[in-house]
Amino acid sequence: MTTAPPLPATPPAEKLTLAVVAAGLLALLLALADADAGRQSLWFYLALALVSGGTLAWSWLKFGGAPAGVQHHNLWLRASTGRGAVAWVTGLVLTGFYVVLYWYSGDDGHGHFGPLDHLVHALDGFSQWLRARPADQWFLYGTFYTLAVLLMGGRALWKYRHSRYQLIRTASVMFFQLGFAFLIPGVLLFFQQPEFYFSYFWPLKYDYLFPGTVTSLLQNGGLGIFMVFWGAVMSLLATPVLTYFFGKRWYCSWVCGCGGLAETAGDPYRQLSDKSRAAWRWEVRLIYPILGIIVAITALLWVHFATGGTLLGQAGTVAAKWYGFAIGSVFSGVIGVGFYPIMGSRVWCRFGCPMAAYLGLLQKHFSRFRISTNGGQCISCGNCSNVCEMGIDVKQYAQRGEPIIRAACVGCGLCSTACPRGVLNLENGPRQGRYQGAQLIHADSLRILS
Amino acid sequence: MHLVIVGNGITGVSCALAVRRLRPEARITLVSAESPHHYSRTALMYVYMGHLRPQDIKPYEDWFWEENRLTLVHATATALSTREHRLSLDNGTTLAYDQLLLATGSESRRPDWPGQHLAGVQGLYGLPDLEAMARDTHGISRGVVVGGGLIGVELAEMLHSRGIEPLVLVRDAHYWASVLPPEEANLVDRQFEENHVPVRYRTELREILGDAQGRVRAVRTTAGKEIACQWVGLAVGVTPNLALARTDPAVETDRGILVDEHLRTSVPNVWAAGDCAQHRRPGAGQVPIEQLWYTGRMQGETVAHTLCGQPTAYRRGVWFNSAKFFNLEYQTYGEAPAGPVPGVESFYWEHPSGRAALRVYFRAGAPHAVLGFNALGLRLRQAVCEQWILAQAPVTTVLAHLGAANFDPEFFPQHEPAVLAAFRRQFPQLPVALKQRKGLWGLRLPFTT
Numbered sequence: 001m002t003t004a005p006p007l008p009a010t011p012p013a014e015k016l017t018l019a020v021v022a023a024g025l026l027a028l029l030l031a032l033a034d035a036d037a038g039r040q041s042l043w044f045y046l047a048l049a050l051v052s053g054g055t056l057a058w059s060w061l062k063f064g065g066a067p068a069g070v071q072h073h074n075l076w077l078r079a080s081t082g083r084g085a086v087a088w089v090t091g092l093v094l095t096g097f098y099v100v101l102y103w104y105s106g107d108d109g110h111g112h113f114g115p116l117d118h119l120v121h122a123l124d125g126f127s128q129w130l131r132a133r134p135a136d137q138w139f140l141y142g143t144f145y146t147l148a149v150l151l152m153g154g155r156a157l158w159k160y161r162h163s164r165y166q167l168i169r170t171a172s173v174m175f176f177q178l179g180f181a182f183l184i185p186g187v188l189l190f191f192q193q194p195e196f197y198f199s200y201f202w203p204l205k206y207d208y209l210f211p212g213t214v215t216s217l218l219q220n221g222g223l224g225i226f227m228v229f230w231g232a233v234m235s236l237l238a239t240p241v242l243t244y245f246f247g248k249r250w251y252c253s254w255v256c257g258c259g260g261l262a263e264t265a266g267d268p269y270r271q272l273s274d275k276s277r278a279a280w281r282w283e284v285r286l287i288y289p290i291l292g293i294i295v296a297i298t299a300l301l302w303v304h305f306a307t308g309g310t311l312l313g314q315a316g317t318v319a320a321k322w323y324g325f326a327i328g329s330v331f332s333g334v335i336g337v338g339f340y341p342i343m344g345s346r347v348w349c350r351f352g353c354p355m356a357a358y359l360g361l362l363q364k365h366f367s368r369f370r371i372s373t374n375g376g377q378c379i380s381c382g383n384c385s386n387v388c389e390m391g392i393d394v395k396q397y398a399q400r401g402e403p404i405i406r407a408a409c410v411g412c413g414l415c416s417t418a419c420p421r422g423v424l425n426l427e428n429g430p431r432q433g434r435y436q437g438a439q440l441i442h443a444d445s446l447r448i449l450s
Numbered sequence: 451m452h453l454v455i456v457g458n459g460i461t462g463v464s465c466a467l468a469v470r471r472l473r474p475e476a477r478i479t480l481v482s483a484e485s486p487h488h489y490s491r492t493a494l495m496y497v498y499m500g501h502l503r504p505q506d507i508k509p510y511e512d513w514f515w516e517e518n519r520l521t522l523v524h525a526t527a528t529a530l531s532t533r534e535h536r537l538s539l540d541n542g543t544t545l546a547y548d549q550l551l552l553a554t555g556s557e558s559r560r561p562d563w564p565g566q567h568l569a570g571v572q573g574l575y576g577l578p579d580l581e582a583m584a585r586d587t588h589g590i591s592r593g594v595v596v597g598g599g600l601i602g603v604e605l606a607e608m609l610h611s612r613g614i615e616p617l618v619l620v621r622d623a624h625y626w627a628s629v630l631p632p633e634e635a636n637l638v639d640r641q642f643e644e645n646h647v648p649v650r651y652r653t654e655l656r657e658i659l660g661d662a663q664g665r666v667r668a669v670r671t672t673a674g675k676e677i678a679c680q681w682v683g684l685a686v687g688v689t690p691n692l693a694l695a696r697t698d699p700a701v702e703t704d705r706g707i708l709v710d711e712h713l714r715t716s717v718p719n720v721w722a723a724g725d726c727a728q729h730r731r732p733g734a735g736q737v738p739i740e741q742l743w744y745t746g747r748m749q750g751e752t753v754a755h756t757l758c759g760q761p762t763a764y765r766r767g768v769w770f771n772s773a774k775f776f777n778l779e780y781q782t783y784g785e786a787p788a789g790p791v792p793g794v795e796s797f798y799w800e801h802p803s804g805r806a807a808l809r810v811y812f813r814a815g816a817p818h819a820v821l822g823f824n825a826l827g828l829r830l831r832q833a834v835c836e837q838w839i840l841a842q843a844p845v846t847t848v849l850a851h852l853g854a855a856n857f858d859p860e861f862f863p864q865h866e867p868a869v870l871a872a873f874r875r876q877f878p879q880l881p882v883a884l885k886q887r888k889g890l891w892g893l894r895l896p897f898t899t
Contacts, residue, residue, distance in 0.1 A: 007500075008613030067644045069777030073611040074500035082500075162777065164861040276511060372890070374857055375832025377772050377781070379743045380460070380509040381493035386502055399509055416859050420774040422781055422829035425857050429890025438833060 007077055017058035024050030032118050044122035052151055059155035068162035070418050072387075080341070081268045087341035095338030102329045105137040113137050130186040142182055145261065149177040152264035159267070163417045165426075169253060173260035181257045194220055196227045199255050202235045203294045204355035206328070209235060210298060210320065211305035240362055246428055247369025248359040249411020258349060261337065262389060263412060266345020270414065273344035273391035280391070283351055283408065290327060291357035297323055327352060346389040350408060360407030368428045371404035371415065373397060375438045377423045384415035384424060398423055401438030451476045453757060454537060454545055456527050456694060457553035458482035459491060460743055461724025463509075464750030465551055465757070466520050472758040478519070479545065481537070483526035484576050487512060492743055494580045495604045499611040530698040532717040549719050549757055552695055552707055553750065556688035556725040556741055563684075565658030570666035571682045574601055583608070583683075590614055590680035594669050596655045597685030598625050603638070603775050605683040606647050617677060618642070618649040619669075625649070630824075631788050633798055633807065634780075637826050640804050641776040658682055688741055690726040704728055706739045711763040713753040721757070723749035729764075735785070736766060744770065768836045769822075778805065783835040784822030786811055794821060797845070799872040801827070801865065808869055812845035818880065820848045828865065829857035846882040849873055856888035864888055 010018075024047045031043035063071055079086040105114040113120040113136065120140045127135035153174040160166035180199035189195050194217055202209035208231040217224035242250045252259045262270075273279075300316035336348030349356050363369060371394075378401070384394035390408040394415045397404040404415075404424070416424040453469055455462040458480045466478050480488075493507040515522050523545070529538040530550075537545040558573025560566055570586045572579055587593060591614065595605045598620030606616040622628075624635035625642075642649050654672040661667040668678045690706035695715075702708045702716035706728030709715055713723045724746040725739070732738045740749075745766060755762035772781045786809070787794065795814045800807040806827035812818045819842035823835050834855040838848050848855075852866045870884050 008611075067777055072499070072501040076503050077500035163859065164863075165859045168861055277513070372857075374829070375770070375836070376744055376747075377770065377832055379492040379772075380490040380507075381496060382490060382502055382506045382509070383493075383496060386506055395509060413859060420779070421772040422779050422857060425829070425859060427860075427890045 007074055011061070014058060014061050017054050017061060020050050020054030021058065022054075024048070024052075024054055028119070031122060032115070034118065037121065040118045041122045041125070044119060048147065052147065055151045056154050059158050063155070063158040063161075070162075070420075071159055072418070075271055081271070083272065083342060090341045091339055094340065095334055098334040098338050101137060101141055102333060107136060113140075116140060127186075130183070131189040133189060139186075142185075145257070146177055146182040148265040149257075149260045150174055150264075152267065153260075156264050156267050160417065163413070165413045166417055169413065170263065172254045173256075173263050176255045177257050177260045180255075181260075188223075193223050194227065197257075198230060199257065201231060201239065201355065202298070203291065203358060204256070204258075204353055205231075206294050206298065206323070206354070207320070211301050215305075239359065240366065243359055243362040243369075244367055247367050247411050247426075248356070248363040248407075248409065249369070249413075249426075251359060252349065252356060252410035253412040256355075258332065258336070258353065259410060262345035262349060266340050266389070269340045269345045270389035271344070271386050272342065273346060273350070273389050275385050275388070275391050275393045277393075283391070286351045287353070287357040287360075290352055291354040293319075294323060294327075294354045327354075344389055344391070346391075346410070349410065350390050356408075356410075363409065364405060364407040368431055368434070369405075369411065370427060370429070370434050371397075371409065372425045372427050373401050373403055373438060374421075374423045374425070376401055377421050379421060381420065383418045383420060387414040387418045389414070394424070403435065403437065405435060451548045451757075452546070453478045453549045453551065454547035455480045455551045455553055456482075456537070457551075457555055457724070457726075458485070458488045458522070459553060459555050459724065459746065460488075461555070461746035461750040462551065462553035463488045464747045465553065465723065465754045466750075467518075468751045468754030469758055470518055470520065472754065472760070476758075477521075479521040479523060479547075481523045481525060481527050481539065481545065483524070483540070484578070486522060486524045487515070489577070491576065494574065494577070495608050498580060498583060498608045527694050528697070530694055530701070532698050532700050532720055535719070547719075550721065551753060551757075552701075552715070552720065552722040552726060553724045553746075554691040554694055554726045557691045558684060559687045559689045560684060561686065563655055563658060565660055565666075566684070568658055568660040568666050568682075569664055570680060571658055571684065573684045573688075574605055575688060583681075587612065587614060587681050592617060592677075592679045593681035593683060594619065594655075594677060594679040595683045595685060596669075597683075597687070598622060598627070598649075598651075599685060599687065600626070600773050601685035602683075603642075603773075605685055606642070607645075607776055609681075609683075610645055610647060614681075616647050617679065618647060619653045619655055619671060620649055620651045621654050623652055625651075627788060629786075629788055631796075631798075631809065633800065634809065634824055634826055637778060637800070637804055637807055638775045641778050645776050688725065690728065690739060692726065695722070695726070712756050712761060713749060713764055714756075721753050723753045733766065740766070742771060768839050770832060770836070778827055779825075779829065781825045781830055781832075782823065783830065783832065784811070784820075784839040786822040786824050797873055797876055799865075799869045801868070806865065808865070810845060810848065812848075817844040818846065819843065820845050830855045831857040846880050849882045850885040852884070853887040853889065858888070 027043050027047035027050060031040050031047060034040050034043055076082040100115050105116045107113060116137055120135050120137055123135035123140055123143060127133060127139050153170055156170045157167060176199050181197055185195045185197055207213045214228050217228045253263055297316060297319045304316045331352040332348045339347055378398040380395055380399045382395050384398060388394050390410055392406050392408055394404055411426055413426050416426055453476055455466055462480055466480055469476055469478060487508050490507045490509055493502060496502040497504055497507060526540040527537050528540050535547055556575060558575045572582050593609045593614055593616055595602050595616055595618045602618055606618050609616040624632050625638045626635060656670045656672050658666055659668040659670060666680060666682050668676050669682060670676050692703050695701045695703050695707045700717050701720060707715055707722035707726050708730050709722050709727045710730055713721050713727060715722050725741045729738045748766060749764055752762050752764045768784050770783045793814050794811055796809050796811045798809045809824040811821040820838050823830060849870055852869060864887060866884055866887060870882060873882060
């Protein structure tokens with residue numbers, strides 16, 4: 001199209017709330033810059049208050065005011081969500097934050113945390129209260145991360161309030177992020193226990209089944225033994241069983257923290273995922289080898305451990321270190337979240353996450369889950385493909401009347417929510433006939449030939 | 451065989467794909483002036499509203515056509531010579547064919563309203579319309595939509611998404627009166643109200659008034675009222691596009707291109723399907739010209755079989771359709787008349803919120819075979835509804851197993867008990883008890899007996 005349709009003006013009240021968010025980000029910069037320790041804290045908490053209040057008020061005005069329903073007006077036309085200038089700036093800031101966080105914010109031995117030092121120390125009080133120890137850069141990151149899931153989760157709750165599936169699912173990721181990935185690990189530290197995340201499992205949290213982690217947890221006694229047991233059971237037993245009954249979604253879009261961020265903070269960017277066949281080929285080329293690599297590294301480490309360190313030398317340890325750098329830091333963090341505004345919210349989950357690969361294989365071959373297509377009702381409008389954060393071209397299946405069974409599908413349910421004709425439905429049912437398409441769509445079907 | 455298909459809409463493309471499947475060696479050429487690649491006409495509104503980009507409404511990626519050896523010609527077919535088996539194109543070339551499918555679709559209907567040629571007056575059918583609308587609605591404050599059908603509500607929603615005030619003129623006393631019973635229409639009206647879209651019922655357009663530059667400045671209604679506006683959308687239906695067919699007198703046309711049940715025109719080796727075709731002898735209860743996405747697809751697939759040596763009569767089967775009115779989804783299956791029909795009863799349930807409703811049509815006489823469904827704000831499983839209708843299942847059986855047809859997402863409220871309670875109140879002489887809630891497992895039960 002040569003003519004872009006006109007964008008409606010943003011209402012003044014919405015502009016005001018966005019200004020509050022901007023003021024909050026400014027306060028965060030002041031906290032970074034101000035040398036006075038007392039004022040740092042003040043700026044920091046002022047920033048959190050302004051960003052939180054502004055975001056929630058904006059969400060309420062933006063989505064709460066309109067009647068409940070799909071609210072995607074101007075999604076591709078706004079610079080922020082349509083790969084415009086705002087998106088590129090956001091992407092650069094996020095990427096920059098991850099680079100600083102991962103490689104320039106370590107403790108220098110004197111309690112200084114690089115450029116983020118002031119922000120880290122602003123959290124000391126809260127960290128002492130929750131974890132009985134001063135804050136570090138990872139606690140700052142965890143706080144920001146959880147806040148992002150909660151605030152943008154609030155936005156998602158308003159936006160998708162017409163769908164109970166979306167409401168319950170969003171509440172679930174908010175609950176698991178706040179409880180399992182933030183408060184419980186903090187409280188464990190408070191009680192001098194190992195910092196353990198009960199909602200992350202091998203092979204995503206790859207070191208949980210490494211001999212080093214296992215032996216150190218076992219040395220911890222009671223709770224440590226339970227943690228090893230929990231990790232092993234969840235990875236090797238619960239994952240296949242739950243995926244058999246509910247598909248990959250029980251984890252990826254209901255529990256996982258990466259998924260939680262994607263479904264909340266990443267929701268404005270879900271349409272940006274690449275739906276092309278070329279992207280699908282890259283997905284297959286990357287995600288299964290990464291799963292293979294982490295399985296191999298884990299096996300190497302255990303062989304090394306079992307042979308008392310005599311066999312294979314340090315190969316496993318070195319490989320684990322490189323894996324941690326390339327996959328754990330660069331891929332999942334810098335690219336995975338930093339590129340949200342450009343490549344969509346699930347780049348890591350789709351191309352990199354070994355847990356997603358493992359769950360995907362189970363979903364494709366050993367599961368009762370599928371997205372059913374309602375007979376011949378599809379009109380090929382493309383809304384389902386558009387909202388698929390995993391880049392599945394959903395309409396290819398829907399317009400053929402076929403059920404959607406793809407390893408990548410995380411079961412967020414947005415295709416079903418966005419479908420204007422009620423064509424798609426996430427269902428668990430008998431495995432028999434799971435791949436069978438509708439009889440209503442092709443001329444070779446009984447309807448026309450009989 | 452060289453098959454030339456004029457039109458790359460759903461009908462032409464469905465035919466091309468089916469022929470490719472049945473006859474891998476066939477040479478297939480698709481001619482279209484509108485767009486280089488097939489796109490989904492039904493999704494035009496989402497591009498205007500910014501939900502999708504123009505490239506997102508292509509059902510197939512661009513590599514698809516070459517990989518499947520489907521030749522695309524982006525040109526207008528200006529003349530047809532059936533005697534010479536030849537098609538002339540506006541780029542100066544000609545195309546020879548062995549078989550020709552006319553799938554030229556429709557054009558917006560434009561009754562003779564004074565002022566309908568002013569700038570800023572248009573219908574919504576194709577890409578040029580979308581472009582005109584994007585251009586002509588820039589910076590305007592009000593647009594008038596004429597017509598109380600599916601495109602009317604789409605145009606209203608499109609304007610509304612831009613903060614432009616739509617005003618809808620509807621000829622009948624309620625919305626889409628030819629299709630929806632008053633109760634259903636009332637729920638649609640509530641959507642208009644909720645979105646602050648004014649609708650004038652029992653009001654028709656008399657004339658469109660222009661300014662000195664030849665642009666729309668107002669409309670005058672049959673009530674004599676002048677309404678200021680800067681844009682007018684005409685959504686009073688479409689009519690078959692006969693421009694090409696009429697260039698060869700051998701091709702018989704009426705309102706559409708006349709076809710028999712095999713979609714054969716009056717000329718050998720020339721076929722017509724989809725919006726542009728008019729059936730000489732439509733099936734019982736069916737209209738001669740069908741202008742739906744689904745029927746276009748079915749006709750395209752049907753004619754493909756005949757073209758490939760498997761003569762197949764077009765049989766539409768159990769009627770179905772769907773739409774969305776702002777936030778209210780609509781599905782219909784089978785016979786669902788707008789008004790009373792002798793021998794047909796209907797049962798209607800509406801949720802107190804006014805956001806969900808179900809109507810079930812059935813025969814007045816025992817065993818009260820089910821005939822059709824209207825669903826608003828809830829989703830029904832097409833395969834189950836169709837099976838019930840074909841099997842002439844008694845309405846009491848249908849209601850007892852209503853959960854089998856429930857296609858709503860997980861955790862959505864299940865209305866079956868409330869629906870049954872309402873049925874017992876309205877038809878106390880027909881006892882029924884709920885036997886089945888929703889779910890795929892239920893489909894294995896013999897729910898149609």
